[in-house]
Amino acid sequence: MSVIPDKSSDLTRRKLLGRAAAAGLLATPAASVLAACAGGSSGSKTNTGTKGPDNPFGVADNSKVDVVVFNGGLGDEYPKFDKTLFDGKHGKVTVNLSSTQKIKTEQQPKFSTTPADLINNSGADSMALDTLVNDGALTDLSPLLDAPSWDDANTKVRDTLLPGTVSDGTFSNTFYVMNYAYTVFGVWYDQALFDKNSWTVPTTFDEFFTLAAKIKAAGIAPFAFAGKYPYYMRWALMSWIWQAGGKQAMVDIDNLKAGAWKTPEVTSVISNVEKLVKDKLTLTGSDTLSHTESQQAWLDGKAAFLPVGTWVENEMRKTIPSAFKMKIANFWANSASDKAKGAVFAGSGEGWIVPKKAANAAGGMEFLRAMLSKAGSAKFAELTSSLASVKGSGDNVTNSTALKSANDVMKAASGDLVSFKHPDWYADIDKAEQNAIGELMAGRMTAAKFQDTMQAAADKVAADSSVKKQTRT
Amino acid sequence: MRHGKARFVAGFLALPVALYLFYVVWPFVQAVAYSLTNWGGFSDTQEFVGLANYTKLIQDELVRKAFWHNVFFLVTVPLFTITLALFFAFLLNVGGRGNRAGIRGVFGSSIYKIIFFFPQVLSLVLVAIMWSAIYRGDGQGLLNGLLIKVGIVDPEQPVKFVSDPSPFLGVPTVLWWLLLIAVWGGVGFYMVLLSAAMQSIPRDIYEAALLDGASRVHTFFRVTLPLLRDTVSVAWVYLGFIALDMYALVFVMTPSQGGPDHASEVFASVIQFNAFQRGQFGYACAIAVALAIFTLLLAAVQLRITRRERIEF
Numbered sequence: 001m002s003v004i005p006d007k008s009s010d011l012t013r014r015k016l017l018g019r020a021a022a023a024g025l026l027a028t029p030a031a032s033v034l035a036a037c038a039g040g041s042s043g044s045k046t047n048t049g050t051k052g053p054d055n056p057f058g059v060a061d062n063s064k065v066d067v068v069v070f071n072g073g074l075g076d077e078y079p080k081f082d083k084t085l086f087d088g089k090h091g092k093v094t095v096n097l098s099s100t101q102k103i104k105t106e107q108q109p110k111f112s113t114t115p116a117d118l119i120n121n122s123g124a125d126s127m128a129l130d131t132l133v134n135d136g137a138l139t140d141l142s143p144l145l146d147a148p149s150w151d152d153a154n155t156k157v158r159d160t161l162l163p164g165t166v167s168d169g170t171f172s173n174t175f176y177v178m179n180y181a182y183t184v185f186g187v188w189y190d191q192a193l194f195d196k197n198s199w200t201v202p203t204t205f206d207e208f209f210t211l212a213a214k215i216k217a218a219g220i221a222p223f224a225f226a227g228k229y230p231y232y233m234r235w236a237l238m239s240w241i242w243q244a245g246g247k248q249a250m251v252d253i254d255n256l257k258a259g260a261w262k263t264p265e266v267t268s269v270i271s272n273v274e275k276l277v278k279d280k281l282t283l284t285g286s287d288t289l290s291h292t293e294s295q296q297a298w299l300d301g302k303a304a305f306l307p308v309g310t311w312v313e314n315e316m317r318k319t320i321p322s323a324f325k326m327k328i329a330n331f332w333a334n335s336a337s338d339k340a341k342g343a344v345f346a347g348s349g350e351g352w353i354v355p356k357k358a359a360n361a362a363g364g365m366e367f368l369r370a371m372l373s374k375a376g377s378a379k380f381a382e383l384t385s386s387l388a389s390v391k392g393s394g395d396n397v398t399n400s401t402a403l404k405s406a407n408d409v410m411k412a413a414s415g416d417l418v419s420f421k422h423p424d425w426y427a428d429i430d431k432a433e434q435n436a437i438g439e440l441m442a443g444r445m446t447a448a449k450f451q452d453t454m455q456a457a458a459d460k461v462a463a464d465s466s467v468k469k470q471t472r473t
Numbered sequence: 474m475r476h477g478k479a480r481f482v483a484g485f486l487a488l489p490v491a492l493y494l495f496y497v498v499w500p501f502v503q504a505v506a507y508s509l510t511n512w513g514g515f516s517d518t519q520e521f522v523g524l525a526n527y528t529k530l531i532q533d534e535l536v537r538k539a540f541w542h543n544v545f546f547l548v549t550v551p552l553f554t555i556t557l558a559l560f561f562a563f564l565l566n567v568g569g570r571g572n573r574a575g576i577r578g579v580f581g582s583s584i585y586k587i588i589f590f591f592p593q594v595l596s597l598v599l600v601a602i603m604w605s606a607i608y609r610g611d612g613q614g615l616l617n618g619l620l621i622k623v624g625i626v627d628p629e630q631p632v633k634f635v636s637d638p639s640p641f642l643g644v645p646t647v648l649w650w651l652l653l654i655a656v657w658g659g660v661g662f663y664m665v666l667l668s669a670a671m672q673s674i675p676r677d678i679y680e681a682a683l684l685d686g687a688s689r690v691h692t693f694f695r696v697t698l699p700l701l702r703d704t705v706s707v708a709w710v711y712l713g714f715i716a717l718d719m720y721a722l723v724f725v726m727t728p729s730q731g732g733p734d735h736a737s738e739v740f741a742s743v744i745q746f747n748a749f750q751r752g753q754f755g756y757a758c759a760i761a762v763a764l765a766i767f768t769l770l771l772a773a774v775q776l777r778i779t780r781r782e783r784i785e786f
Contacts, residue, residue: 227636228728284629285617288610288636288728297611427751435734442636442733 048362054089056147056369057362061092065363066116068107069099072123073314074181074350078380079120079371085150086370093363101125111137115355118364121177122350129177132353138176139354144365145175150373157372162410164417165348165389178368179348180380182387184328184406185235185309186345191325191401193220193301201329205240205272208332212281215304223276224303226294227287230437231423236307237437239331239345240269242418246339254421255471256462261455267447269334273440274447287442292316299324307331313385313402327405330412344409345418348389381407422458425470432457501765508758519755526759535746536760539738545644546652546716546739547771551709553656558663559705561589563693565664566671567679586668589661597658601725604654608634608726635726638736645736651722659715663708670704671697706779710772717768720745740764 048058059065067083069076076099083095098116100106104125107115111127121127132138145158145166158166162182169177189201197218202208212222226232242250245265252260260266276282283303286294291308295316298306306312313326320326333341352371354364370376377393380386385400387393387407394400394407423430436453439445445453461467508526512519530536565582579585592600607615610633620626637646674697682692698705720741724730731742740760748757 230729280629283611285609285611285614285631285633288633290605293609293611293613297613427746430750431729431746434729435732438728438733444638444733 053148053153055366057143057365059090059093059360059362059366061090063360063363064094064096065118065360065367066096067098067118067364067367068103068116068120069097070103070120070122070126071099071101074380074384074386078376078383081379081383082367082371082373082376085373085376086367089370090366095363095367103127111355112357114359115357116364117354117358117360118367119353119355120180120350121353129171129351133171133174133176137356139356139358139361139364140174140176141169141178141354141365141368142175144178144368147365147369150369150376157369160372160390162346162348162387162389162391163413164346164419168348169351177351177353178372179351179389180371181350181384182346182348182389182393182410183309183311184344184346184387184409185239185307186328186330186406186409187236187305187307187332188298188312188326188328188402189305190298190301191327192323193304195325199304202332204333204335206335209275209279209281212279216281220301221283221286221303222281222305224283224286224289224294224298224306225441226289226291226308227438227441228290228293230434230441232291232308233437233441234423234433235309235345236331237269237273238420239343239418240272240334241266242345242420243331243338243340243343244269244334247343247416249339250418250420251472253458254425256422256426256458256469258459258462259455261451261458265334265339266451270440270447270450272334274450277441277443282441287438310386310402310406313400326400326402328402328409329405330409340415342412342414343416343418344413346410346413347417347419421470421472426461426467428461428467429454429457504758505762507755508762510755511753512755512758513752522755526756527763529756530760530763535735535738535743536740538735539740539743542645542648542737542739543717543719545648546655546719547713549652550655550659550716551712553652554659554663554712555705555708557656557660558667558708559698559701561585561660561664562667562671563697566668567689567692567697586665589664591661592658593662595658597721598725600654600658601722604722605635605726608650610634610636635737636728636733638733647727647733647737651719651726651737654722655715655719659712663712666708667701667704670701674700702779706776709779710775713771713775714768717764717771 049055049060049063051058065086067079069079076097079097079099083097086093086095101123102125103119103121103123104127107119107121108127110116111132121129145156145161147157149155149157149160165179165182166175168179169175171177187201193199194201197214199211199214202211208222215222225236238250241253245263249260249263249265252263283289283294283297286297286303289297292315294303295306295308295312296319297303299316299320301321310328313320330342330344352368354361354368358364371380372388372390374390374392377388377390378396380388381393381397381403382399385403387403387410391410392407394403397403397407423433433454436445436450436457440447440450462469507519509521509523510519511522511526564579565586595603609615609617611631612618612621612628614631614634616634617626617631621628621631626632633646634650635647637650639646641649678696678700679692682696687695718741719739723737723739723742724745727733727737731738731746744757744760744764747753747760
C-alpha cells in the first residue's frame with residue numbers, strides 16, 4: 001500500500017511536465033541558439049535508405065536500432081509486440097530491445113557520445129527533460145507527426161493521436177517527447193450495481209441530485225472521495241468550473257485575475273458542491289479517508305461514485321470484487337447551460353525520446369511509428385490496462401470495462417481538454433486550495449467562505465512582488 | 474609519558490572527530506549561512522539578505538502556529554510519558570507485595586516489560602500507518618468500528634480523530650490524538666530506562682522503608698523518585714527533542730500534511746513546505762536554525778533547573 005498517493009498517481013508526472021515545460025519556455029532563446037549550432041553539424045552518420053510511404057524516415061537496410069524500455073508499472077512486454085510489427089515491415093533491420101529501471105544511470109553517460117536510438121525516459125531514475133531540451137540533446141520528432149501513419153498512408157500520425165499529446169510533448173515550440181500512455185480523470189461507478197437498480201449516470205448536477213435520493217434510499221452513499229488528500233477532489237472541482245465557465249474561467253483563475261473566484265459560474269459550482277456535502281450525499285467519514293481507503297469503500301459497494309483517474313484499476317487490482325464492472329464517466333456538467341459542457345480532463349505521460357546523437361534516429365522514429373500503429377497501441381492497452389495516446393487504442397479491449405469506458409469518454413470528448421496550472425505555479429495557492437477544499441468537503445466551510453478564501457489567497461500572491469508570475473492563454 | 478598518552482588518545486579521536494565535523498557540524502554551519510540568503514534550492518545563484526528571513530519568520534502566522542503546537546507537545550509529551558513510565562517501572566520492580574520476603578515487581582513483570590517495549594522496535598512510519606487504521610474516520614476504523622458496535626458512537630457521526638481541527642481544552646483535537654501515539658510509543662523505552670535506574674537503588678533502602686511500615690505510595694515518593702532524579706531529568710530532555718519533531722506522525726497521518734487547515738502544523742512540516750514546495754530554502758533554513766537555537770536553550774535551562782546535589786550509593 002502506498003502511503004503518500006502522489007507517488008503512484010499521475011500528479012508527480014503532471015507536475016514534472018509542467019515544471020519542465022515552464023523551464024523550457026524560459027530557456028527558449030538559449031535552446032534555439034543551441035539547436036541552431038547542433039543543426040549545422042548533425043548529419044546522419046548512417047547511410048539512409050530510400051524514403052517512401054512505407055519507410056518515411058529512410059531507415060537503411062542492414063542497420064540496427066537500439067531501443068531502451070523502462071521496465072516499470074507498465075512492464076516491458078508491449079514493445080516486444082511492436083518489434084514483431086517492425087520486423088514485419090523491415091526484415092533487414094535489426095532491433096535490439098533492452099529493458100531497465102535505471103534509465104538515467106545507464107543512458108546519461110552515453111548520451112553525448114553513443115546513445116541508444118530510442119529511449120523510454122520514465123520512472124524515478126529518468127533524465128530531466130528540461131536539461132535535455134536546453135542542451136539541445138534531443139531529436140525533433142515533428143517528422144514523425146507529419147509522417148503517414150503505420151496503417152493508412154493517407155492519414156498523418158499527428159491525426160491518430162489523442163488531444164493534448166502533441167502539446168504535452170512540446171518544449172520550446174518543438175515536439176521532442178512522444179508520451180505514449182494516456183490518463184483520463186472522471187467519476188467512477190460500478191455498472192453492475194447501476195444495472196441492478198436501473199440507474200443511469202447523471203450528466204448534470206441536477207440529475208445527480210435526483211439520482212442521489214434514489215441511491216441513498218437503497219442504503220448506499222452517493223459519493224465517496226479521498227478527503228485526506230484534497231487534491232483528488234480538486235480534479236473534480238476544476239473540471240466542473242471549466243465546464244461551467246468555459247476555458248476562460250480557468251485561464252482567469254490561473255492568471256490570478258481579480259474576482260476570478262467570484263464569478264456566477266464558480267459560485268454555482270461551489271454551491272452545488274456545498275449542497276452535495278450539506279445534504280449528506282457523501283460517504284460518512286469520507287472527509288477523513290485516504291485515496292486507497294475511499295477507493296476500497298467504493299469497491300465494497302458502500303458508495304456509488306468516486307472521482308479519480310484511470311490508474312485506479314491497476315492500483316486496486318488485488319481487491320476488485322469479481323462481479324464489479326468498473327467504469328469511468330466524464331465529470332457531470334454543472335448545469336445544462338454550461339459554457340464548455342462535456343469538456344474532458346485527460347493528459348498523456350510515459351515519454352519516449354530520440355537522442356540528437358542517435359546513430360540511427362530514423363530507426364528510432366520508425367519504431368515509434370510502429371508503436372503508434374493500431375495493432376501496437378491496442379496491444380499496449382490490452383497488456384497494461386492503460387490507454388495509449390492513440391485514438392481508439394481501447395476499441396477492442398475485452399478484459400477491462402474500465403479501459404473500454406475511458407476509451408468511450410475520450411471518443412465523446414468535445415472542445416479543449418481541461419487543464420489548470422495554478423497549483424503547480426504557486427505553492428501558497430496550492431496549499432490554501434487544498435485546505436479550503438478539505439474544509440468545504442468536511443462541511444466546516446460554506447461555499448461563500450470558500451470563494452472568499454480562494455480569492456484572498458490568489459489576491460495575496462498577485463500582490464506579492466517576490467513571487468514570479470506566469471500566465472497562460 | 475603523559476605527553477605521549479595525549480598524543481595516543483588524540484590519534485584515536487582524530488578520525489571520528491573529523492567525520493563528525495564534516496558530516497554533522499559542517500552542514501549545520503552551511504544551514505546557518507543559507508539562512509542569511511534568499512536561495513531557492515534549485516539554482517546556484519543566491520543573494521545575501523542579512524537577517525531578513527528572521528524578521529519574516531517572526532511575523533509568519535504559520536510559524537507562530539507551529540511554535541505553539543510544538544510547545545503543546547513539549548509540555549505534554551514528557552509529562553505524560555514520564556509519569557506513565559515511572560508508574561509502570563515502579564510496579565514492575567517494587568510494586569509487588571507477595572507474602573514472601575523481599576522486594577519484587579508485580580506478577581509477570583518480565584513479560585510486561587517486553588510487551589511495553591514493543592512499540593520501540595517499530596519504525597515510526599510503521600507506527601503511523603498502523604494507527605491510521607486504528608484512527609480511521611469511518612465505520613471500518615478499528616476504534617470507530619468498536620465504538621459504533623457498542624453503541625457509544627453514532628454511525629452517522631464517527632469520531633474524526635486526526636481529521637478533527639475543533640479545539641479540545643483550547644488545543645486542536647488532532648494534536649491530542651497524536652499525543653496519545655507519541656506517549657504510547659515512548660512509554661516502553663523510558664520504562665526500561667527507569668527500571669534499570671531503579672534496579673541500581675540498593676534493596677536495603679526499600680527494606681528499611683518496609684520495616685518502618687511505609688506504604689507503596691510512600692515508598693515511591695519518598696525513596697524511589699528522589700533517587701531517580703538524574704535519570705528523569707535526562708529522559709525529560711530526550712522527550713523534549715521528540716516533542717519538537719513529531720514530523721513523521723504529522724506527515725503520514727494528518728490530512729494535507731499538517732491539516733486539516735493547518736490545525737496540526739509543527740516546525741518540521743512548515744520547514745518542509747517552505748523548502749520543498751515553495752522553493753524557499755533560505756527561509757526554511759532560517760526556521761530550522763531558529764528551531765535549533767530554541768532546542769539548545771531549552772536543554773540548557775532544563776539541565777540547569779534539575780541540577781542538584783547527587784546522592785551517592
